[in-house]
Amino acid sequence: MNRPLVIRLCNYIGDVVLSLPALQLLAAHGYEPHLYGAGWASTLLTGTGWAVTKRGQGLRARVGQLRSLRQQLRAAGAPQDEAVWALAMPNSFSSALELRLGGFAVAGFASDGRGFLLKKALPAADGPHAAESFWAQACGLLGQRLPIPDRISLPLTAAAQDRAREVIARHAGPQGDYVCIAPFAGGLVDKQPKRWPEFAAFAKRLEGLGLPILVCPGPAAEVEEARRLYPGAILIDKLPLDAYAALLGQSKLVVANDTGPAHLAAASAAPLLSVLGPTKTRQWRPWGPTVTALGGDGQWPDTELVWQTAQAIVNRP
DSSP: OOEEEEEEOOSSHHHHHHTHHHHHHHHHTTEEEEEEEOTTHHHHTGGGTOEEEEOOSSHHHHHHHHHHHHHHHHHTTOOTTSOOEEEEOSOOHHHHHHHHHTTOEEEEOOOTTOGGGOSEEOOOOSSSSHHHHHHHHHHHHHTOOOOOOSSOOOOOOHHHHHHHHHHHHHHSTTTOOOEEEEOOOOSEETTEESSOTTHHHHHHHHGGGOSOEEEOOOSHHHHHHHHHHOTTSEEOOSOOHHHHHHHHHTOSEEEEOSSHHHHHHHHTTOOEEEEESSSOHHHHSOOSTTEEEEEBTTBOOOHHHHHHHHHHHHTOO
């Protein structure tokens, strides 16, 4: 039996995607991942076959869930004379606290004043990128120093691929070529929004490529924004995350802000044009060989450069 390892996932889609190489490394070295995170994680990671427990609301509920999970792992054959380990991937105090109160031996970075909660403090990453940080956690737990892969691979089920093909057949015309845009991005970086101010005007310009433009909003507020700001795009509503990843992976071009779908696109080997502004590029740019990142570190890219780059990507043989 593989060693069970409860892994507290990060709270955002992009972070979970960037942690995939680390999770896969642990699984390849004899750990059985039991993931603990947001409700959407089970859909995103269906193709991995890993168990996912949706976090409850409030500390009391979460501690109860984790204690129950630890008992289940014991009953399934985890050695009684050994601690059941958990990895706190977020750097927050709360992520280590809930795992410790759940009865686990906790590993993670000794950040946010949580060192006393850890059974094993892991060494810091060699590089600045978030993917390298997650990778360092896995390597530290294994006691090895290994090179990080140059790309992220997101396994997808046949059902997710089929759902994406249905959307493509319905909306992309006989040739099946299309462009995806991901203009939504929440949160601030250094008090600056992560949404490219020129995105709506640029989407209008993309219509000149002669390809259908698909947009897949998430919450209701994004649906209304898509209808208002991107009337020339085909709105695909309520698409599951794994099918969304498959759709992105088959596109001729994805244009995205610093947002979760950008990382999904990179992990699906989509030709991604990542438009960055206040984002710290060396830490948060999408990871992979199919990514072209423009701007970042406090400066939005020139619109004409973005347009020329988009044309070049679409016209690649």
